[in-house]
Every structure is written in structure tokens, then in C-alpha cells.
Amino acid sequence: MANLETLKKGVIEGDVQLVMEETRSCLDSGMDGLAIINEGLVAGMNVVGPRFKAGEMFVPEVLMSAKAMAAGVELVKSVLVDTEIPTAGKVLIGTVKGDLHDIGKNLVSIMLESSGFEVVNMGVDIPPEQFAAAIREHKPQIVGLSALLTTTMLAMKDTIDYLRAEGLRDSIKVVIGGAPVTADFAKEIGADGYAPDAGAAVELAQGLLG
Numbered sequence: 001m002a003n004l005e006t007l008k009k010g011v012i013e014g015d016v017q018l019v020m021e022e023t024r025s026c027l028d029s030g031m032d033g034l035a036i037i038n039e040g041l042v043a044g045m046n047v048v049g050p051r052f053k054a055g056e057m058f059v060p061e062v063l064m065s066a067k068a069m070a071a072g073v074e075l076v077k078s079v080l081v082d083t084e085i086p087t088a089g090k091v092l093i094g095t096v097k098g099d100l101h102d103i104g105k106n107l108v109s110i111m112l113e114s115s116g117f118e119v120v121n122m123g124v125d126i127p128p129e130q131f132a133a134a135i136r137e138h139k140p141q142i143v144g145l146s147a148l149l150t151t152t153m154l155a156m157k158d159t160i161d162y163l164r165a166e167g168l169r170d171s172i173k174v175v176i177g178g179a180p181v182t183a184d185f186a187k188e189i190g191a192d193g194y195a196p197d198a199g200a201a202v203e204l205a206q207g208l209l210g
């Protein structure tokens with residue numbers, strides 16, 4: 001018997017196999033695809049986020065949960081060919097030039113995706129010119145910059161300055177994050193916001209577009 005609670009549990013436990021089986025049986029029983037995503041898969045991730053924030057779950061477990069959720073979403077998407085999945089907004093995110101850390105940025109991407117945002121994840125070591133080109137191509141509402149090194153924090157300022165010089169700054173909201181970053185630093189370099197973790201990043205993005 002297909003069950004959204006089992007699906008949710010599978011995501012919380014990071015059980016890819018269980019999530020795939022349960023998603024399939026939910027689909028086979030004729031359940032609505034968006035309900036499977038929102039009330040099963042995303043509902044599970046909504047438990048994982050706060051547990052991670054509270055220190056009750058750790059990065060490898062969160063990544064397994066995210067992987068399980070993504071596997072389920074892929075299955076649902078494959079049958080939702082004609083249904084528009086509503087999007088909360090488009091976010092372009094990348095780790096700035098010189099910085100190779102991406103675990104936190106990827107968690108932010110996953111949490112945004114599971115909250116209905118369309119996310120273009122550019123990867124690591126992204127120079128300002130590449131951010132500018134991607135903004136022109138993808139036309140996001142929000143651009144997220146990540147940095148984990150005190151040295152590469154400065155590349156966040158360079159990126160914002162470059163976007164301003166290119167006339168792109170006013171068409172987007174810039175949010176920043178990463179362990180050494182603070183709200184004061186965000187203000188100092190002219191960003192629109194800062195979030196200390198992935199859950200807060202979702203709230204920030206929702207607030208900026210709301």
C-alpha cells in the first residue's frame with residue numbers, strides 16, 4: 001500500500017532504495033505527482049533541515065537524505081511531463097573565484113530546490129565574468145555567492161562590484177554565505193542578505209521575493 005509517511009521516513013533515513021520503491025508505488029496507485037513531492041519527499045527534507053541545524057544530523061546523513069529525495073523527485077518528474085511544477089523563483093548559485101568548497105553551497109541548493117526554487121548550480125571557483133554571463137543567460141531573481149576562506153570572501157565583493165559595473169546588479173538580489181561570512185560583511189560589500197545555514201537561506205530567498 002503506497003504511503004506518504006513511509007516515503008517521508010525514507011527521505012529522513014536517506015534510504016534511496018525505499019524512496020524509489022515507495023515513489024513508484026505511490027505513482028502506480030494514481031496519487032498526484034505534486035502531492036508525492038510536497039507531502040512525501042519535501043516533507044521528509046523539511047524534517048532533515050531543522051535536525052541538521054540542531055546538530056542532530058550530520059553532513060553525510062543530510063547528503064544521503066538529499067540523494068534519496070532527488071531520486072524520488074526524478075521518478076515523479078519523469079511521469080509529470082505535461083504538468084508544470086510551480087517554481088518559487090530562480091536562484092543562480094556558485095562558490096566564488098579561488099574557492100573549492102562546495103558541500104555547504106550544495107546543501108543550500110538542495111534545500112532551495114526542495115522548497116520549490118529552480119536552482120542553477122554553477123559549481124566552484126567561479127570568476128565574476130562567469131557569474132555575469134550566467135545571469136544574462138538564466139535571468140535569475142537571486143544570485144547566491146558562497147565562500148569558505150577568509151581570503152576568498154574578498155572575491156564576493158569583487159563579484160558584486162563587477163556585476164554593478166556590468167549594469168546587472170539592480171536586476172537581481174545578491175545573497176551570500178559560508179562559514180567566515182557575517183551579516184555585517186554582507187552589508188559592507190553591498191549584498192542584499194546573508195544566511196548562516198541552508199534552512200535560513202530558504203527563508204531569506206522567500207523573504208526577498210515575497
Ligand code: B12
Nearest residue numbers: 099100101102103104144145146149150177178179197198
Ligand atoms: C571540507 C573542507 C575542505 C574540503 C572541501 C571539499 C568540498 N568539496 O567542499 C577540501 C579538502 C577540498 C578543503 C580544502 C581547503 N581548505 Co577547507 N575545509 C573543509 C571543512 C573541514 C568543512 C567545510 C564544510 O563543508 N562544512 C560543512 C558545510 C555544510 O558547512 P558550510 O560550508 O559552512 O555551509 C553552510 C553555511 O555556511 C551556509 N552557506 C554556505 N554557502 C552558502 C551560500 C549562500 C548563498 C548562503 C545563503 C549560505 C551558504 O549554508 C551551508 C549549509 O548549512 C572546513 C572547516 C569548517 N568547519 O568549516 C575547512 C576550512 C574551510 N578549510 C580551510 C582551508 C585553509 C582549506 C585549504 C586552504 C587547505 C589547504 N591548505 O590546502 C584548502 C583550500 C582549497 C580552496 N582553494 O578552496 C579553513 C579556512 C580557514 C580560513 N578562515 O580561511 C577551514 C575553516 C579549516 C580550518 N579550520 O583551518 N577544505
